[in-house]
Amino acid sequence: MTTELRRLRNYIDGEFQDAADGRTTEVVNPVTGEAYATAPLSGAADVDAAMAAAEAAFPAWRDVVPAERQKLLLKIADAFEERAEELIAAESENTGKPLGLTRTEEIPPMVDQIRFFAGAARMLEGRSAGEYMEGLTSFIRREPIGVCAQVAPWNYPMMMGVWKFAPALAAGNTVVLKPSDTTPASTVLMAEIIGGVLADLGHPKGVFNVVCGDRDTGRRMVEHPVPAMVSITGSVRAGMQVAESASKDIKRVHLELGGKAPVVVFEDTDMAKAVEDISTAGFFNAGQDCTAATRVLVHESIHDEFVAALAKAAAEIKTGAPDDEDVLYGPLNNANQLAQVSGFIDRLPAHAKVETGGQRVGDKGYFYAPTVVSGLKQDDEIIQNEVFGPVITVQSFTDEEQAISYANGVEYALASSVWTKDHARAMRLSKALEFGCVWINTHIPLVAEMPHGGFKKSGYGKDLSAYGFDDYTRVKHVMTSLDG
The missing domain is CATH 3.40.605.10 (Aldehyde Dehydrogenase; Chain A, domain 1)
Structure with a gap:
């Protein structure tokens, strides 16, 4: 029938x-x-x-x-x-x-x-x-x-x-x-x-x-x-x-x-809040958002702790059917998009580490697990290109200058965020980051009164x-x- x-x-x-x-x-x-x-x-x-x-x-x-x-x-x-x-x-x-x-x-x-x-x-x-x-x-x-x-x-x-x-x-x-x-x-x-x-x-x-x-x-x-x-x-x-x-x-x-939003996390941030907000902003709508918090840059002094906390938070996020009230996001939109996201993970270089996720969920539909990848270098494909899926990458930086260089070192320039309690540092970064939007200690809110749009590609x-x-x-x- x-x-x-x-x-x-x-x-x-x-x-x-x-x-x-x-x-x-x-x-x-x-x-x-x-x-x-x-x-x-x-x-x-x-x-x-x-x-x-x-x-x-x-x-x-x-x-x-x-x-x-x-x-x-x-x-x-x-x-x-x-x-x-x-x-x-x-x-x-x-x-x-x-x-x-x-x-x-x-x-x-x-x-x-x-x-x-x-x-x-x-x-x-x-x-x-x-x-x-x-x-x-x-x-x-x-x-x-x-x-x-x-x-x-x-x-x-x-x-x-x-x-x-x-x-x-x-x-x-x-x-x-x-x-x-x-x-x-x-x-x-x-x-x-x-x-x-x-x-x-x-x-x-x-x-x-x-x-x-x-x-x-x-x-x-x-x-x-x-x-x-x-x-x-x-x-x-x-x-x-x-x-x-x-x-x-x-x-x-x-x-x-589209975008490849850098999320710059300094050592003085409120880590628990940053992890919670970034994981939500990265995985909401299955990461199919031009402003998604997908490219996290973390100060080397807190890198390992942050990665562990982010991976733990990601592993607790649920994807599933629309009527399930406990899910944060549903499937990827189509079979081609599922193949694209899977391809990025399949092609990861040997120095990359999948901290959690990295696989399709279920045997029907286009669901993909919340994924965190660490150990990446600036010129890696997954850093430079838009994945448009539930994948967050993490890189380490040593100082403010390197953070800015990494953040700006992609062809996209739509959105970004800075996480720090240092007001002067936040102001310096908001000037230096070449993106149409810079959030400070938050990521992804939009209001009708403020413009949305980027630079570069x-x-x-x-x-x-x-x-x-x-x-x-x-x-x-x-x-x-x-x-x-």
Whole structure:
């Protein structure tokens, strides 16, 4: 007896639609490794239709006053709260995330972030008008960019979707959003909710569109002539391809491309607190977080003690099914990711030591044990490249200078943290660390009011905050003669 797979559909111009050519791809639940749904494998015709809908809706949406855009976003936030359990169920089926943690750690921030950008819609500020040349007054207009093509990742399908559509809509842009091919379910549900609010308020149907598909679908979106901006959260390789493609017609590009966060632990830290917080920040969401505390640098005087304590804490962390209230994290997202994480451990050099973990858990789904690896050198593969799994590496350093050198000695530059009771040292490190965020005696908290985004190969542009809002606007200088 076979179970009929649920059919997910694109959302284009206010209507749910199959791919024009009828092609689909199976969507797999990472807890079981079995398919539970099909989603459109969208081609050129589907991308064309979504872009046409967004382009047609843009003039009217651009001219909606900020207070009305705020109203839309506030109603979307309310609707997300009202339908939270549906969103949680869809996200958990997408990703295998624990239901309880999705309820407490994702829904409230998402709703708060939408409400923040609802307020930002009414804060389109520019420099004050003035006479910078005799007889002429200059002022600044902040305007929406146009149609935004947005590609969300599979590690946080809902939340990253919010980070993309909320500032874009708040600024007066229209959106075509593509979820990952492995996690479309919650995005399709968000489209249903957002589309309902747009209809209730009488706004154009094409303001928000969702196109499901694979990398080729995303490539077609990036190459399409309509979007004025492309935003992607993904791998460095994907970001490079997007930037290269977008350069051909000078699209604006917004890239968040992963990280390799250094966690610098000095000898005067509160070790018990550091171990507890770092293990949680490293293994939360199975380490599938661009800011995860995955690369720990510990002063040599406390290295051995710290490694033992971290390994003990990791061994006590549990992974398992979404309805198990005792688990910190669920499975890796897909079979390819399981293979990638396993490969890093399989290829460890002889001088490395697996302190705990290092193996798959169970015989179905994509679960991986919390893993701590010590004895590593700065040029080791697992230090230089993003694992994106429940693996924390530990290195030893001798002094502040070496700690900074090790921390900065990777191609990523998204997030970092410093653990010390010495305020002056913390300030020196916060200046020296070349990362978009530096936490002090904590790791991973984010707030809507502060920017998230990195340097180097972690990309450019900011999510969240007024800076993230500004990225979805363009600046126009207007000058008028005072002579009439």
